[in-house]
Amino acid sequence: MLHRLTHRQLEAFRAVIETGKVTAAAEALHTTQPSVSRMISDLESVVGFTLFERRGRQVFPTPEALALHEEVERSFVGLAEISRVIEDIRDFRRGSLLIAGMPALALKFLPDVIAAFIKEEPGITVSLRARSSQAVLRHLSSQQFDLGFCALDTDHPAVKRSPIYTAPMQAVLPVGHVLGHKSQLEPADFHEQPFVALGAEIATRSETDLFFAAGRARPRLVAEAQLSASICELVANGAGIAIVEPVTAANYAAAGRVISRPLHPEQPFRYDLLLPALREPSRMTTRFLELVEAHFARLLGR
Template identity: 85%
Template sequence: MLHRLTHRQLEAFRAVIETGKVTAAAEALHTTQPSVSRMLSDLEDVAGFGLFERRGRQLFPTSEALALYEEVERSFVGLAEISRVIEDIRHFRRGSLLIAGMPALALKFLPDVIAAFTRAEPGITVSLRARSSQAVLRHLSSQQFDLGFAALDTDHPAVTRRPIFTAPMQAVLPPGHPLANKEQLEAVDFHDQPFIALGSEIITRSETDVFLASGNARPRLVAEAQLSASICELVANGAGLSIVEPVTAANFAAAGKVITRPLHPVQPFRYDLLLPALRDPSRVATRFLEMVEAQFKAVLDPG
């Protein structure tokens, strides 16, 4: 009868080499002595040479067996390392996460989440790229990034886009501004006020223009900026007032640098989650997203 090489035969061979006895090898492998003897015999048939010499109650490996053992041991050491890697991955002790995010989230919101995540999962390495929303879409389409965060009205066939959180746009005012006495601001409240606008290439700019036009408001444009954070810094320094997305507004308000007020009617702003369409999110990415969603609720819906 022809036999083929099996991993179990090599386990038995290794155990006998290390213990010197079939009975001890059987105990180590949680099997019977006859089973170990049979596996050794099968291995000798496959190898075509003898593996052990019996002297009294002990087995002594032949020189051929010792040469084979060196290679078997290297293989088992490699398997042990692979097992450790599997265990590390299972328990989030090893892995990486590559994230692209729009500046509104990448300047503070995502770093806050990443800091908490790496404290909870210290074996995971996280890389963050701050990019425009369109650039985030391009990055995710390469399938090299794990997660993307943007605000978009376009799609890409290689990217799955879905809303992750929606909250109202906010008016931002310098501390002490008279309009802070109002609970909410309407378009007419911005008429003839010094105003800092988003750059004309930003999607939200046109939505803000429509809101202001609905109340025939013509604020005095004193500056433009691409980033909500830059606008909030200008507002904090008394350059004027503005309307920005809610996360940045909340961050600056929490720092006491600006005052925020809701708009009437409400102007919703949607943050999008982008995923590579050609693969499912990893377990690490899924764990990170749970913390992102919790952070959105903490920042924008604390009640």
């Protein structure tokens, strides 16, 4: 007969225990007194023992009812916790984001976005891994990361890749440099200038070499580095001039560490968004991406 046990009967039972009156229980459940009495009677039929003793308008639980109430209460507390978790997830008060990003974005750009995101959604835990673009692709292919940011021309069947922002590469100069008066720099401006280059293994390096070759310019190579931030540090300390991706150039220029100038002709640089292909983005991921796009627009003005 226990298959006839219903959640509504247990709700009525719990309400009568807590209020001590059938009428008060009916009010708490937004139903009628006869309805509650019927549910209690049905529950007594299901369990096979008396739950309440009636003394006038008062009802008193039997010892069997009190024992049952302990178990029912545990179940309802569990349901209440589940309800709170559902509300937390729905309202972004609980959850986590795992992000992998190329160093050009992971050193400052993404931390700035993450700081804004957790102010807006303080219940969310965000983890950031700074990795090379190829490593970001590998991380996303594992399906364990929620989103990744890189600059790549390769794909993976387990990853969805799409451009998230494109902006031109920038020349960076030490503050007070003689070329700082120019609104844009051409290949000839780099001829015989001390130059800090990206490492030869970085794809953008070949594009910069073609930029110089087209203008028959030969900068004087004084240093190489793998990261745009390292190059900007060298430039800020007077080692030479350089060409780097736009986000790092904009951050260093905004801090007054270097002068940033566009190139002519332009060298476009594309930042890619990676998402795991085997699952859909969560609502948190979508909201985070909205902040990323807004920050790109504020920083680079496009």
